Amino acid sequence: MTAPDADVIVVGLGVHGSAAARQLAQRGLSVVGLDRFGSRPDALDHSRGSSHGRTRMIRRAYPNPVWNDLVDRAFRGWADLEAESGQTLIHRTGGMFAHRGDSTLQGPGVRVVERDEAAKLMPSLRMPDGFHGMFDPAAGVLEAERGIAAMRAGAIAAGADLRTGVEVTGWRAEGDIAIVETPRGEIRASRLVLAGGAFLGELVPALASIIEPWRILTATVRPGQSAGQAPGLGVFSIDLPEGLLFGIPDVEGNGLKVGMDIAEPWDPERPPAPVTPSEARRLLDRMAEHVPGIDTSDVDAVSCLYTMTEDKRFIVGALDGAPHVIVASACSGHGFKFGPAIGETIADLCQGVARPDLDFISTSRRGL
Numbered sequence: 001m002t003a004p005d006a007d008v009i010v011v012g013l014g015v016h017g018s019a020a021a022r023q024l025a026q027r028g029l030s031v032v033g034l035d036r037f038g039s040r041p042d043a044l045d046h047s048r049g050s051s052h053g054r055t056r057m058i059r060r061a062y063p064n065p066v067w068n069d070l071v072d073r074a075f076r077g078w079a080d081l082e083a084e085s086g087q088t089l090i091h092r093t094g095g096m097f098a099h100r101g102d103s104t105l106q107g108p109g110v111r112v113v114e115r116d117e118a119a120k121l122m123p124s125l126r127m128p129d130g131f132h133g134m135f136d137p138a139a140g141v142l143e144a145e146r147g148i149a150a151m152r153a154g155a156i157a158a159g160a161d162l163r164t165g166v167e168v169t170g171w172r173a174e175g176d177i178a179i180v181e182t183p184r185g186e187i188r189a190s191r192l193v194l195a196g197g198a199f200l201g202e203l204v205p206a207l208a209s210i211i212e213p214w215r216i217l218t219a220t221v222r223p224g225q226s227a228g229q230a231p232g233l234g235v236f237s238i239d240l241p242e243g244l245l246f247g248i249p250d251v252e253g254n255g256l257k258v259g260m261d262i263a264e265p266w267d268p269e270r271p272p273a274p275v276t277p278s279e280a281r282r283l284l285d286r287m288a289e290h291v292p293g294i295d296t297s298d299v300d301a302v303s304c305l306y307t308m309t310e311d312k313r314f315i316v317g318a319l320d321g322a323p324h325v326i327v328a329s330a331c332s333g334h335g336f337k338f339g340p341a342i343g344e345t346i347a348d349l350c351q352g353v354a355r356p357d358l359d360f361i362s363t364s365r366r367g368l
């Protein structure tokens with residue numbers, strides 16, 4: 001039998017594959033990381049997945065305490081990455097999450113606030129009548145692009161071989177070895193990590209009926225507008241009847257960004273269709289309604305991909321019958337913040353460290 005080319009092959013170098021490559025390489029394993037899109041190993045420079053763009057939201061507020069430990073690991077992981085890279089990756093702004101009726105959101109420091117207090121904490125945000133807020137003082141803005149570059153730099157410095165523009169066209173398990181097929185030939189390793197985002201259903205057909213790629217729209221307005229800036233505005237969401245409106249304030253010239261979780265199933269092989277003027281208008285009207293005073297005349301509206309599961313929980317773990325093949329889909333529009341924690345989890349699973357604490361997002365809960 002031919003010797004493997006690496007200890008681990010990571011397929012997909014979005015936030016989760018990049019985080020896994022860094023963790024694995026820093027633990028001394030030899031790693032080959034592959035991504036079908038992009039042209040630079042040291043930065044994410046394509047928009048066909050879900051991890052591109054300047055910013056993401058991070059928060060401790062989650063709808064069930066089962067998430068709390070993973071959230072904690074994520075915050076610690078970003079702090080480690082900040083120390084390693086010497087960069088600020090989280091801007092703490094506080095978060096206001098508005099609901100009508102009862103909310104299940106909880107987490108350390110998270111509390112209910114009524115409209116008067118919400119208006120004091122975030123004067124630029126207008127909640128609809130009849131809504132109340134859950135306030136999360138630890139929430140903030142993640143420097144997403146910088147974070148991925150820092151993960152990739154850490155991986156490369158520890159010896160990982162990251163290759164972009166290389167599509168994995170198939171994979172198979174042969175005994176204890178996993179083999180991936182690419183147009184440039186086969187690569188063999190003792191462990192295989194499949195972190196293909198919206199394309200995961202193509203790599204693992206058993207997942208295709210469980211994860212649904214969606215087209216999602218965001219709009220970012222001209223930076224430097226006080227109505228859209230922290231501290232008057234933090235990260236926020238408003239649970240509107242037509243879908244969840246979310247917003248990320250301008251903290252360092254990134255410009256206020258809003259988006260809406262509205263289901264539009266999409267074939268990931270087709271680049272998401274550009275935002276039409278009427279789609280942009282709908283989103284901007286919502287922004288103007290809930291962040292009054294913002295000038296929406298100069299806007300960058302883009303479309304991208306979510307990978308949704310029915311219960312919005314992730315799918316992470318070994319495949320049944322192929323324990324050396326690990327899938328990692330941390331998705332459903334809220335997975336980015338968990339990047340460092342998912343990287344750590346993937347590295348543990350590759351090294352045979354059991355993670356029963358993560359049964360709530362494991363492959364076994366779905367019988368895969």
Ligand SMILES: Cc1cc2nc3c(=O)[nH]c(=O)nc-3n(C[C@H](O)[C@H](O)[C@H](O)COP(=O)(O)OP(=O)(O)OC[C@H]3O[C@@H](n4cnc5c(N)ncnc54)[C@H](O)[C@@H]3O)c2cc1C
Pocket residue numbers: 011012013014015016017034035036037048049050051052055056057058166167168169195196197198199200203216217218259304305306328329330331332333334335336337338
């Ligand atoms: C508009 C938007 C806003 C969001 N906001 C937030 C937020 O505020 N907070 C938060 O925590 N999360 C947020 N998310 C979710 C978060 O960004 C995603 O959960 C996360 O980026 C998913 O990362 P990933 O690595 O799993 O997938 P991806 O980033 O899609 O990476 C998968 C990679 O796999 C590659 N690939 C696929 N198939 C193959 C193949 N056959 N061969 C080689 N490579 C392959 C792709 O090219 C891609 O680069 C948001 C997502 C979007 C789209």
